[in-house]
Each structure stands twice: as C-alpha cells, then as structure tokens.
Amino acid sequence: MTKRKTTTPPEKQVSLAVELGPLKMKNPVCTASGTFGYGEEYSRYYDLSKLGAITVKGLSLKPLQGNPPPRICETPSGMLNAIGLQNVGVDEFIHKKLPFLHRYDIKVVANIFGNTIEEYEAVAARLDRAAGVHAIEVNISCPNVKKGGMAFGTDLDSTYDVLKAVRGATGLPVLAKLSPNVTDVVPFAVKAAEAGVDGLSLINTLLGMSINVKTRKPRIANITGGLSGPAIRPVAIRIVYQVHRAVGLPILGMGGIINSDDAIEFILAGATAVSVGTANFVNPTAASDIVDGIKKYMIENDIADIRQLVGKVDIPA
Amino acid sequence: MTKRKTTTPPEKQVSLAVELGPLKMKNPVCTASGTFGYGEEYSRYYDLSKLGAITVKGLSLKPLQGNPPPRICETPSGMLNAIGLQNVGVDEFIHKKLPFLHRYDIKVVANIFGNTIEEYEAVAARLDRAAGVHAIEVNISCPNVKKGGMAFGTDLDSTYDVLKAVRGATGLPVLAKLSPNVTDVVPFAVKAAEAGVDGLSLINTLLGMSINVKTRKPRIANITGGLSGPAIRPVAIRIVYQVHRAVGLPILGMGGIINSDDAIEFILAGATAVSVGTANFVNPTAASDIVDGIKKYMIENDIADIRQLVGKVDIPA
Amino acid sequence: MQATVTSNENIFGSYFHLEVAAKGIGRKAGPGTFYMLKVASGTDPLLRRPISLHRVVSDDAVRFLYKSVGRGTNILGRLVPGDSLDIIGPLGNGFKVGKSVKLAMLVAGGIGVAPLLGLAEHIMKTRTDVTVVAFIGGRSEEDLLAIQEFRELGVRMYLCTEDGSLARCGIVTDTIEEYIKRYAPSGTKGWEMFSCGPKGMLRGVDAIASMHKIKHHASLEANMACGVGACMGCVVSILDRKAGVPVYKKVCDDGPVFDAEDVVW
Amino acid sequence: MQATVTSNENIFGSYFHLEVAAKGIGRKAGPGTFYMLKVASGTDPLLRRPISLHRVVSDDAVRFLYKSVGRGTNILGRLVPGDSLDIIGPLGNGFKVGKSVKLAMLVAGGIGVAPLLGLAEHIMKTRTDVTVVAFIGGRSEEDLLAIQEFRELGVRMYLCTEDGSLARCGIVTDTIEEYIKRYAPSGTKGWEMFSCGPKGMLRGVDAIASMHKIKHHASLEANMACGVGACMGCVVSILDRKAGVPVYKKVCDDGPVFDAEDVVW
C-alpha cells in the first residue's frame, strides 16, 4: 500500500484545551467576574461559545444594591471600581440569568461571596444543585465591601475556614480567588490548597484611591476602590509566578490582560487559564480576539498544546 | 491720615513652605531616591534651587555594583526597575558628590540602606557628620535586593529595630521609607513612630514582573522588579490617605506623580510634601514644573498656605 | 467597529462637530442613544468616552456634537478626516415619544443640546402631529449650540444665556416657566418634556414638570466603563414604583433616558 | 524641548526619515550622540525612545533614521509635518575620532547605520587626512540603508546582505575580513573601526578588530529610562582597566560609544 501524499500541508492543528483541576475548558480564555455581566451583554458582540468559560458577576445569598455612585473612575492605564457587589442574588441568577447561558457551549463559573461563612456555604450549596454551573469561584478578596470579601482574604485562618466550608458545600470544582493586597500570597495559596480547593484565581483588584483636585472629593463615593486594568499587570504576573512556583494548584490568571500576548505572558508565568476583565469594557470582543491570538501564537511558535507553555518562562540558571 | 488706594492688586502671595518634622523645605517638592542621580544630571535642565529638596540615590556603606542588565522595562503607564541599588558608597558620596549640591539652596535628603542593622547605623553615622546633608531617608522597602531592603520593611520588629538604630546614630531628621508590599501599612507606620522617626516616605515601588513572550524570558534580569510611575498612583494615594488618618507623622508622598495636579492629590490625601520619581525620566523639568503648577493652583483656588491643604480631601459624612 | 472620520470641525470655542462613517452605524440609531468612542489606541486613556448621537446623516454615517473638556475629548479634537476611530453603538434606550404626545418641549443646557437636535429631527420626520419647541440655555452666547440647525428645522426656540450675552439673561427654567404661564392655561394635555443638561438644571426642570404634571424624560450622565450594561459602574438611583424604594439603574443600559419623576436627584 | 516635525518619510519597508526643527537642536550634536523622543503625550507609552542623530541639517534642525519595530516607533511613524515632538538631547559621548586616525572603518548592521552616516559626514568635513570606508550589512536589500547618502559623500562602501538580494551574500564581518586580507599587509597603523548594529555583529567585528589590533569604537544599545545618567537603568558591563574588573557603565552617559576592547560581551 502506498501512502497518499498531501500536496498542501494541512492547517496546523493546535490544542487549546486545558483543565483547571476537574474543570475542563476547550480553551484557556475565561472572562473575569464583574466585567462580563451574566454573559448576555456581550453575546451581542460574538458567539460566547468561542470562549473557554465565563465567570459571572459575584453572587450573594440575597440581592444586593451595592455602593452609591460614582462607582468608577479612570486612572493611568487602569480604573478604580467600587461597585460593592451589586447583584441579583443567587436565586434570581439561577432562574433568570443562567438559562440564557445554556444556549452556549461554554463553561460557567459562578463567582460567590458572603458576609459570613454560612452565607458562602449557602450560596455554594444552591449553585451545586443548579444545572449548567460548572465551577465555583470563591471571592475572598473584594476590596469594596466592609464585611466579607477582603477581610476573609487577608487572614490565613479565615481563608481556610471559608474555603473549607465551600468545599464541603459543593461537589463542583472550587477556585479560590485570593487577595493580592497581602505581603505574600503564597501562604494563602497554601491554606487554600489545604482547604481542598481545585485551583486559584489570581489576582483580584489592588486597593486604590483617587481624588479630584478640583472638587477635592474622592472620585468614587466609596472613597477607596479596586484598581484593575493594564496598570496592575506586572503585579499580577509576579504573583502568578510566585504562587505557581510554590504551590501545585492550577491557576486562573488575570489582571490587566488586554491582548493575546498578555494572556500568554500569564501562561508563561504559571497560569493554566486566564480571565479577561477590564479589557472587555475597552473592546467588547477582547476575550474572543484573545482566543484567536493565542492560536496564532501557537501556530507561529510551533506549540502543539497550550499546556506545554504553562509556567515555561525561561529563567536563566 | 488717608489710606493709599492700590489701583492694581499686588500679585497674590502664597506660601509654599512646609516642614517634614524638623526638616524645613521652601516648597513641598522633592525628588525621589534613585530617580535623580546625585542631582548633577538634572542641574543641566534647571536651577536645582527651585526645588524644596532632593533625595539622592540610595547609599550603602561600600560601593555596590547592583544587578545585571537588563534592569528596566516599560509597562502600561509605568516601568519596572531592578537597579539593585548600584551606588558609589557613602564615603565617595560625601567627598565627590555632595560638594556639588552645596552650590544650591536646597535641602539634601540622603537615602540609605544596608544588609544589616549595623550597616544602616554606620551609614547614618557618617552622613550625620557630613556638611550639607539635611535629612536621612531610611529605605527598608527596596524590592530588588535579597537581603536588607524589603526583608526589613515587611517585618514589624525589624522595622522597629532598624529605625531605632538609625535614630540613635544621627541627630538629623529621619524619614522611614516603608514598603507598600504589605497587607496593611498602618502598623508599620505606628512602629516607625515608636522608633522615633520624624516622618514617613510613602510609597516605594510595588513588586512586579514582566515576561517577553517572544523570548519567553523575564524582561529584567533580576526576574522581578519594582513598579513605579502613574500606574501605581491610586495605590500610593490610598496608602498615604490611610496612614495619614491613622498616624500623626508628616508624610513625604510619592508614587506616579507626573504633574502638579497629581502632587496636590497627594497633599489632599495627607502628604505634607511630595517626591517626584519616574516623571523625571519622562520630562527632565518635571519637578520644577510641579513647583510652578502648585503655585498656580494655590493662586487660582485662593490657598494662601499650602499647609492648609494637607489631608483636606473632602470626605462626605 | 472601525469608523472613518469624515470631518471634525471646531465650530467655536471648545465645541466640535465630528462626522464618522461606518457600515450600518446610523441604521438603528434612535434619538437619545449614544456611542462609546475609543479616543486613543494605547492604554492611556484606557476607557471609551460616551458621546450622544447628534444627528443621523445616513445609515452609514452619524454626526456628533462634543465639547472638549478633558483628556479624552481633547484627543478627539485632534482627529482629522481619514483617521480611523473605534466606536461601539448605538447604545442605550434613547428618547421614546409616546403616541399621545402633542407638544414636545425640548430642554437643553449647554452641550446637553447634542441629543436633542436628533430628537427634533426625528419627531419632525415621523410625527407631523407633534409640535416641537426648544428651550436652549447656556452660560454665554457661544454655549448656545445648534441654533442654526433648529432654525432650519423650523423649531420654535426660546433661548437664554446666564450672562445675557445673547437672548434673555437667565436660566432655562425661567423661559420654561414663562412659556407655561403663557400657554398652559389652555391645557397641558399631551405636553411632554425631553431634557438633557447638567444635573442641577434637570432637577430644576423636573420641579416645573411635576408642578404642571408634564411628563418629563431626562437624559442623564454617569461615568461609564463598559457602556453595555456589564460593569454596573454607571448607576443612578431610580425609584422602583412597584416596590416603592429606590434602586440602582444603569445609565448605559436602562437609560440614559429616564422618567424624571422617578429619578432620585 | 518642543521640536517641530518638518518631514517624516517612510523611505521603504519599516524605515523612516524624520526631520525636526528646534532652536539649537543641532548645535552641539556630535556624531554618535542621540536624542530621547517622547512619542505620545499620555502616560502610555510612558518612556522616551532613544534615537541616534543621523545627520545634522543645521544648527536648528536634525534628521533621524529609524525603524518602526514596536509601539513607540509605530506611533512615531504617524507623525506628519507640523506636528510637535518633545525631544531632549543631544545626549551621550558620541564617536571620537582621534588625531592619529588615518583610516576610519565604519561598520553598520541594519539600522545601526543611522549614527554612522553623520560620522562619515563629520569626518569628511573636519578631517581631510582621514579616509572613510563603510562596511554595511543587512538582512536583505531593503535593509541596506543610507547607501545613496554615503555615495554622495564619496565614501567607498562594501555591502553585503544575508540573503544575497543585493551585493555580496554574507555578513559584514566577511567583507571586513576580506578588506583586511587585501589591505592590511601594507599596515593597519592609523586604522580604527566605528561600529553600530546588533550585539552579535559587534562582538564578531570586535573579534576581528582585536586580532588585527585595530582600535574599535562600538556604539551600544540598552533599554533606557532617563537617557541622562540618573536612573542607572541602561548599564553594560565594561572592564575597568585600572582595577582589572568589570564594572557597570551607563550607555546613555558613559556611552553609547565604548572602546570595544573593554566591553564584556
């Protein structure tokens, strides 16, 4: 038998599929919580099935009104926000928002938070029973709410307790979203691993503030807010790198990703997948474009499987 | 006796003088350590006497070679550096660099660091006897050297010990340059106050990293570096605000100041004076322009004395 | 979408007319909708700037009227024909002119006139049963915008300037009150107000509207990040009539036009 | 200082000639010095870009030759005559042509030719006792730059391209070696090399220079923040002859031209 010769080489096949622990994604691109609504908003701009996953706005047990406006302001290559976790509540999410996402071939990550450990637990338990939720991302790092949020994420014991409770409340993959506003993230990552989570989301926003010198008032009503966008990318890359070296858990990397080169930078630093946040605001098709860009990079650089790049920053001996 | 009528109002007089504890400056504008060499470099661009003070590059007991190149890279609205505190050493500074500054009517702040408490102490002691040094800024927050630097600045006891030792070694005003790379700067500020320093310098650079996706190597040889420039301003403003509310010490504020509005933002947040860093690289006359801009702001807003603005951000009840 | 600048004219002071072309850009653009413009390609300034539709030129071209007030709009001012401009939109609900409207009172303060010209044009074109009058106020003569265009449309205008440099000296609420005093006695049935301008002005206009039971549609502003309803950054406090409590509504998505009666000013 | 762009021409591929005018900008500009250009007014990109003096046009005008390779230089490529450009310089030591030089061998790789044209011009104007020859290499035909200008100056050139698309196929070290083989037998006294190009090329050139005891001045590149010696960001490792150890020297201030013998490659 003679082999058939192919005259034109077939388009190079590259594999973009990744696993964040038990969460399997067809490509490493996700959207960051709070920057993509519940998916519907951006579905007008492209087919959401293009993405590996989407993370929805943080969910609490009861609907929340959030902080008074102004809630956002622009900063150099970044923005501050103090939305204060306004959301429809976990029940309305499940009944009114989640069904829309069923139309898409996409993994849905539900980001959750609470004022008490019990609340975190309760939200996780409800999502556990909801069809079409594929993972839970536990936000213990929101800088914009008094109780809950960052208060948990900056204390090692609370970090463990919250995550352990959520771990117990659901069989879904659990990602811990840790606070970057600490001296060293590594011990928190270790605690999260001990609590049994499946992966880490890094990073949440940096705590910041901006003052309008004309009015002499803070630019956002909450006084301080969370800094996101390209400005924080070097901090995020450093944290992903440090945590990846120190802890075995897969990382969902984020913080200032604007294009596919930025996404690859996170992957090289140690992220298995990436979330696109503020960039969605700047360019509604950002996350989709990043999927294309990663593929292009892989073809140009002869990377057959994106997993080959994870943590492969070339550190001279 | 009839009063003379002035037909044209005299140019409004505004007072820019400030005191950082015992350090009296004719205006609140200083230059940040490591961004202004030893003064000579920028003296070609304007008369240094225009400024309130200059802070020179960090000094150690012995000359230091610093880190291998590449040492810097650009990031969105910022830059990373890992100079590694290359400097001529305190003795050569005193003999070769300091005399140049005698020509100017300007306060000289000597920034110091060491690998051990004894080294900090020794450098401070030598500067104490040097003519024309007006204050010492103790860097316990450099992210770019293994020993010393940030290792001191992220531990409360070491912070106290180093500062106490320097305080004992000199009668000059002492400023403590604290690390922003901690969960909460306030306890460190409290420790610094307990150690008897006269003021606080806030903030040093944030620890960051950047990877070139073409070469897959870190963009700076030291792998991680310090993030400076406008990108970090919201973080710096937040820290100055927090510390000013909590601690009575005067603050030398810095981090991303590019123009006079930025400087005023720091003053409103609680800084008594400000240091201009990365902006010098972008615009050699930045610090001088900022003096002019502050004056203009005061005249336009009827501020007779700049000290009236310190900490006067308008926080709604 | 990538639009092409076809003209960018500094009409006077800090006011500009910007016209851009892109396939379909004007097709679904109702009066009072807006666009998000990316004024520079880098990451500083990072966010898009919201600018209202001023006038639909064609299915494939729209016109903006903007004031250069800060970094982003200053950069806009430097665009020249042929430049490419990254735009999303039209966005937002826009002005809805109900069936029962007989008199549309357009109330503009300063640059707030921008979306109202398009509204006037829209009404004149689609609703011959509606009379349009415009109350236009500004700080000074040069802040009275689009006068010529309203005149060409044949819209009756009531003008005023705060410094009296043109027309009446006063604020726009004065001219409205006078108008009402004069014509309301014969009934305000079918009268509705459509306003855009500084918050203080809108509140003042709303006081008059309530007093005279005139339905009032106000176009609000807020700092925006996404413009599409995803970030929750642009909320204003709006009374939820059913619940009887104020809730946060998104200016970009639920607005920018709100029933002024429900706005918690 | 604020300079005015008088021309910015895309000569071909990604190469541009930029000419700017500002009072005194060319006055103290020696060959091999450079300028720091602020390509955009915002904070992104933040830092200035170093670009060598290509040619002094007059006391008040200079010309650059640059290659658009990334964000900053792409933005530069969009400048049009009349635009204002914020520039500092001239900076750095530049090439120094010693008294005893008889033959100046200019060695350029790709865009590295930029400072060498100005050097050739300078030598021809001030030193009739020196012969100038230029060894110019590039990847491909279009990477051989400033050929026309060198020809007009009457400089003898030895060209090569890596792909053989023009002139010799090979790298610039080949042409130098051949030249030396041919002419060195009658002595290399008074020969000096002046080079600029990729690091690998400079190192290769230096190996030849050392072998033949030809003094070699190499212009180096490094990432720069300040350009004026204040940040210590741009260092390279240079042998301190007295101490016998390598020390870090600043490319912007101690360089960009170094005695290649001392460079720790």
Ligand SMILES: Cc1cc2nc3c(=O)[nH]c(=O)nc-3n(C[C@H](O)[C@H](O)[C@H](O)COP(=O)(O)OP(=O)(O)OC[C@H]3O[C@@H](n4cnc5c(N)ncnc54)[C@H](O)[C@@H]3O)c2cc1C
């Ligand atoms: C729905 C809507 C429609 C608008 N239509 C027009 C129009 O047709 N013509 C026009 O001239 N202006 C319009 N504006 C206002 C315009 O968006 C602002 O003037 C512009 O964003 C200012 O940007 P800047 O960078 O020049 O100013 P800066 O003050 O430097 O902006 C800093 C930040 O604040 C935001 N910001 C500042 N002022 C406003 C404002 N008034 N509203 C919202 N965000 C603001 C900017 O978007 C930016 O994020 C509209 C605003 C909204 C919300």
Ligand SMILES: Cc1cc2nc3c(=O)[nH]c(=O)nc-3n(C[C@H](O)[C@H](O)[C@H](O)COP(=O)(O)OP(=O)(O)OC[C@H]3O[C@@H](n4cnc5c(N)ncnc54)[C@H](O)[C@@H]3O)c2cc1C
């Ligand atoms: C003394 C000196 C003289 C130079 N003269 C010329 C010249 O005449 N013509 C010319 O085309 N190029 C010259 N270069 C190189 C030029 O500075 C870079 O090509 C340019 O900075 C690239 O900027 P970018 O934003 O387009 O690229 P990017 O890669 O996006 O730049 C990212 C960052 O890296 C820096 N960088 C990138 N490449 C270089 C480089 N080769 N050298 C230094 N910094 C770099 C940039 O300045 C910027 O900070 C010179 C460099 C130096 C140091």
Ligand SMILES: Cc1cc2nc3c(=O)[nH]c(=O)nc-3n(C[C@H](O)[C@H](O)[C@H](O)COP(=O)(O)O)c2cc1C
């Ligand atoms: C407007 C806004 C809202 C956010 N809301 C949430 C949230 O509800 N829960 C959460 O875990 N993170 C939230 N984040 C943080 C982002 O998910 C992300 O961690 C951060 O913005 C950094 O990524 P970026 O720089 O790409 O935006 C929010 C960020 C922004 C800008």
Ligand SMILES: Cc1cc2nc3c(=O)[nH]c(=O)nc-3n(C[C@H](O)[C@H](O)[C@H](O)COP(=O)(O)O)c2cc1C
């Ligand atoms: C190149 C460079 C070198 C620096 N060297 C020092 C130093 O020697 N000692 C020190 O305390 N801080 C040093 N810093 C930190 C600055 O003094 C300043 O705290 C920081 O850059 C934030 O200010 P900026 O954003 O205005 O630059 C350095 C910063 C830069 C960019």
Ligand code: FES
């Ligand atoms: S601007 Fe994002 S929700 Fe309105």
Ligand code: FES
């Ligand atoms: S670039 Fe700053 S010292 Fe050379």
